[in-house]
Amino acid sequence: MAKRLTLLFFVVLFLIIGLVPIAAMFLKTIYVDGHFTLRLYRALFDSSREWGLVGNSVMLAFFVTAAALSAGIPLGVVLSKTDLPFKSIFTFLFTIPLLLPPYITAIAWSYWVKKEIWFFGLPGCVLILSISFLPIVMFLTMAYLKSVNPGIEEAGKLLSGWFGVLKNITIPAIMPGILLSAVLVFLLTLGEFSVPNFLRYKVFSNESFTQFSAFYDFNAATVSTMPLLLIAFVILLFEAIFLHRKTQESYGMTPDSDRFLVIELKSSKKWIVILLSLASFILIVLPFAALVREALNLGILREALEKAGDSLLRSISYAGIGASILTVIGFFLGYLIYKKALPGWRGVDMLTLFFLALPSAVTGIGLIGFWNRPATNFIYGTPAIIILGYVACYTVLTSRMTISGLSQISSSIEEAAEISGIKWWRRVFGVLVPLMKRGLLASWLIAYIFCLRDVGVTMAVYPPAHDTLPIRIFTLMANASGSLIAGLCLIMILSTLLPFSLFMLSVPKKGMA
Amino acid sequence: MNAAEFKSVGKSYHGKEVLIDFSLAVEKGERIVLLGPSGCGKTTVLRLLAGFIAPTSGVISITGEIVAKDGRNFKEPEDRGLGMVFQDLALWPHMTAKENIEFGLKAKKIPDKERQERIRNIFGLLQIEDKINTKPSLLSGGQKQRVALARSLVLLPKILLMDEPLSSLDFELSFKLRAEILNLQKNFGFALLYVTHDLEEAFSIATKIVLMKNGRIDQIGSCGKMKQYFENIKTR
Numbered sequence: 001m002a003k004r005l006t007l008l009f010f011v012v013l014f015l016i017i018g019l020v021p022i023a024a025m026f027l028k029t030i031y032v033d034g035h036f037t038l039r040l041y042r043a044l045f046d047s048s049r050e051w052g053l054v055g056n057s058v059m060l061a062f063f064v065t066a067a068a069l070s071a072g073i074p075l076g077v078v079l080s081k082t083d084l085p086f087k088s089i090f091t092f093l094f095t096i097p098l099l100l101p102p103y104i105t106a107i108a109w110s111y112w113v114k115k116e117i118w119f120f121g122l123p124g125c126v127l128i129l130s131i132s133f134l135p136i137v138m139f140l141t142m143a144y145l146k147s148v149n150p151g152i153e154e155a156g157k158l159l160s161g162w163f164g165v166l167k168n169i170t171i172p173a174i175m176p177g178i179l180l181s182a183v184l185v186f187l188l189t190l191g192e193f194s195v196p197n198f199l200r201y202k203v204f205s206n207e208s209f210t211q212f213s214a215f216y217d218f219n220a221a222t223v224s225t226m227p228l229l230l231i232a233f234v235i236l237l238f239e240a241i242f243l244h245r246k247t248q249e250s251y252g253m254t255p256d257s258d259r260f261l262v263i264e265l266k267s268s269k270k271w272i273v274i275l276l277s278l279a280s281f282i283l284i285v286l287p288f289a290a291l292v293r294e295a296l297n298l299g300i301l302r303e304a305l306e307k308a309g310d311s312l313l314r315s316i317s318y319a320g321i322g323a324s325i326l327t328v329i330g331f332f333l334g335y336l337i338y339k340k341a342l343p344g345w346r347g348v349d350m351l352t353l354f355f356l357a358l359p360s361a362v363t364g365i366g367l368i369g370f371w372n373r374p375a376t377n378f379i380y381g382t383p384a385i386i387i388l389g390y391v392a393c394y395t396v397l398t399s400r401m402t403i404s405g406l407s408q409i410s411s412s413i414e415e416a417a418e419i420s421g422i423k424w425w426r427r428v429f430g431v432l433v434p435l436m437k438r439g440l441l442a443s444w445l446i447a448y449i450f451c452l453r454d455v456g457v458t459m460a461v462y463p464p465a466h467d468t469l470p471i472r473i474f475t476l477m478a479n480a481s482g483s484l485i486a487g488l489c490l491i492m493i494l495s496t497l498l499p500f501s502l503f504m505l506s507v508p509k510k511g512m513a
Numbered sequence: 514m515n516a517a518e519f520k521s522v523g524k525s526y527h528g529k530e531v532l533i534d535f536s537l538a539v540e541k542g543e544r545i546v547l548l549g550p551s552g553c554g555k556t557t558v559l560r561l562l563a564g565f566i567a568p569t570s571g572v573i574s575i576t577g578e579i580v581a582k583d584g585r586n587f588k589e590p591e592d593r594g595l596g597m598v599f600q601d602l603a604l605w606p607h608m609t610a611k612e613n614i615e616f617g618l619k620a621k622k623i624p625d626k627e628r629q630e631r632i633r634n635i636f637g638l639l640q641i642e643d644k645i646n647t648k649p650s651l652l653s654g655g656q657k658q659r660v661a662l663a664r665s666l667v668l669l670p671k672i673l674l675m676d677e678p679l680s681s682l683d684f685e686l687s688f689k690l691r692a693e694i695l696n697l698q699k700n701f702g703f704a705l706l707y708v709t710h711d712l713e714e715a716f717s718i719a720t721k722i723v724l725m726k727n728g729r730i731d732q733i734g735s736c737g738k739m740k741q742y743f744e745n746i747k748t749r
Contacts, residue, residue, distance in 0.1 A: 151603035154565050157590040158597055159617035159668070168616055172607040261565075 003424040007342055010332040014348070018355050018392040021370035022362065028369065029222045040223045053204040054227045060125055060196070060203060061189040067130035068185045072137025073178060075276075077166065080142035082263045084272055091138075092504070093280040096288070098135035099496050101453045101470045103194035104489045105132055107477075110198075111290035111486060124199040129189050131283055136188075137181040143404075144177030145170070150261045162263050183239050184357070187232050191359030194455050194474060204228055205359050218369055225362040232357045240350045288493070294486035304487025307476065308469055312491060315452055315468040318383055322390035323448035327440060329391060330398020330447070335428075337399060338406045352396035363392050364460020381463050389457035394450050398443045405439030406432070445503050452496055469495070514577045516541045516672050516704040517562055522571030524557055532557050533728045535571070539672065544698060544705040546715040549725035555708040556600075557728075559674045562706065563597055564590035576671060591620070596665030596703070597674040601681075602657050604649040610660045611636075611645045617668050635663045638697070655686045659693075666697060672704045679714065691717050716740065 097105045106128045156165040193205040337349045371380040455470045473488045517539040524532040532554040547555040573581040580588040618628045636642045639659040679687040722739040724732040
């Protein structure tokens with residue numbers, strides 16, 4: 001009973017934070033002055049300009065997904081399945097852009113390529129967002145590769161070389177993971193507005209923000225989010241029906257295999273090291289080095305620190321609080337999904353993913369519309385609204401990490417406690433949490449980094465004088481000097497990478513569960 | 514010339530010896546069963562011969578050619594001309610039964626006409642013609658076994674390695690499949706290296722039994738000799 005009530009509480013909490021505001025927002029657009037009407041939508045569908053922007057958004061998302069897959073899959077294979085030296089260094093370097101708001105990568109590149117014409121518009125957006133989202137493909141490829149039953153690869157090795165085995169057996173076996181990463185990259189690109197804004201490429205996600213921030217027209221802003229929401233919904237429906245089922249099938253996956261086949265690169269090893277060194281140097285090191293060079297001046301850094309001021313402390317504290325709440329909610333929802341403990345568990349799983357994929361403008365506008373009333377001003381007018389935004393957007397990260405942690409604990413561990421008469425709460429805190437503590441710490445860190453780098457939802461909901469550092473940089477970008485922006489970006493990078501590096505150094509290679 | 518030979522082969526993982534001074538000759542057409550408790554090194558012998566791991570010491574040869582020696586494999590698994598049926602069968606879940614079988618034939622660049630002919634024959638021989646386009650997840654335990662066998666045999670291996678292939682089946686089906694394996698071995702003429710911990714299964718398959726204990730050969734001999742050995746243990 002305690003188990004069901006607790007899980008139900010967290011489901012209801014998540015629905016109130018995430019789903020109810022969005023549903024209420026859309027009801028308002030079809031019930032105007034107490035009457036049902038589609039007037040606002042008709043205006044949207046009649047506008048050719050809007051559809052042109054949707055086309056731009058879809059084209060950008062398509063190119064970014066294609067580029068991230070083309071580079072991310074081979075990278076994931078090389079970094080997890082081969083005997084390449086310096087794998088952890090390469091993994092760290094390629095992960096950096098994911099840890100930062102994508103526009104900071106764009107700023108870093110702008111210091112490197114200066115005012116090159118090609119960098120602005122679609123090519124620059126594709127380049128920056130591909131670099132930013134490539135780690136998603138890389139990590140999902142690596143994670144799924146670890147779960148492939150080595151037996152099916154050995155069976156292939158009796159018949160073919162590694163290239164044939166990878167092409168015909170391993171990659172098809174991890175296809176659900178690859179498709180999931182493609183879905184995520186596509187949807188995150190679709191909702192991204194900061195990079196297209198910086199690089200002057202018109203996309204639809206900017207439209208909602210313009211309607212909202214420039215005209216403060218809630219209904220128009222809500223209606224303008226509809227095309228992106230529909231695309232996100234259709235793609236996630238595809239994920240839920242097709243990919244989810246595939247992932248559930250055995251598909252050669254084994255959760256606790258103690259064997260992992262490693263590809264010996266032999267003579268090609270040095271060439272791959274050279275290739276990856278060049279790629280990471282050109283794509284990551286040089287642009288960020290250019291940014292650091294621009295910022296490395298004591299006067300500039302002092303000014304940047306002054307400008308960043310309390311927004312840096314706010315960023316860190318909001319991210320810390322958000323990550324802690326996310327870890328708790330994600331743990332219980334992850335438990336619910338993994339153990340299928342309540343009917344509708346799949347719906348909860350889908351919904352958490354849906355909110356990550358939902359353009360942040362949609363979530364932000366929904367939250368403001370719902371909480372902006374006198375009775376709830378204690379939420380709307382305080383940082384609580386930012387935390388709610390984080391919870392709505394990022395619960396999927398912590399719930400999926402919990403699922404991953406739970407899958408590494410034999411179900412008999414909890415059953416043994418259960419049969420010994422230990423109540424659920426004690427089983428959770430006495431058995432599961434201690435076994436998963438490293439995984440939960442990793443879950444907190446990931447949530448912290450995503451809250452810290454958030455621009456989209458914070459931009460929409462932050463109350464006056466509660467802006468975070470990424471928002472402050474974003475708003476100063478138009479008027480401040482290049483060096484000052486570089487200084488602010490450097491502070492942002494350090495506040496993200498320091499805890500991440502400390503965590504990576506403190507956690508042994510094994511035992512991340 | 515022997516189909517395969519192990520000469521003083523040793524294998525250790527992180528300093529722990531799992532196979533010690535293992536010597537065995539597998540003659541053409543012979544059916545050798547490796548018998549013993551879990552962790553005694555039976556599967557390691559198969560994996561060494563397949564080329565998935567390299568011996569820490571000793572020499573392994575196939576039809577007279579040295580394929581591995583003292584920590585190094587000289588021949589990749591795909592070039593050793595062996596077939597293997599895994600304990601969990603390791604059918605490729607994203608491929609149909611036919612695709613599972615065809616993959617190896619394509620890798621060996623067998624012409625299309627001959628490929629189709631071989632697939633038809635092997636499906637007929639194993640009586641799974643109606644499952645040709647079915648994916649493994651939709652096959653029964655026995656049908657999966659047959660597809661795994663067909664996948665190994667369609668390439669006409671010199672030696673077939675079987676790692677407790679019947680362990681997950683009920684007795685009746687296991688009994689039936691043993692008879693089929695013996696028939697297939699007679700038809701194809703391959704040497705069989707078969708791993709099990711089931712005494713009764715071992716005697717029904719083997720022409721020679723190798724009893725293993727703690728990574729070493731404890732006893733080796735014909736079925737008759739080994740029956741006598743076990744009788745002696747019982748009466749002791």
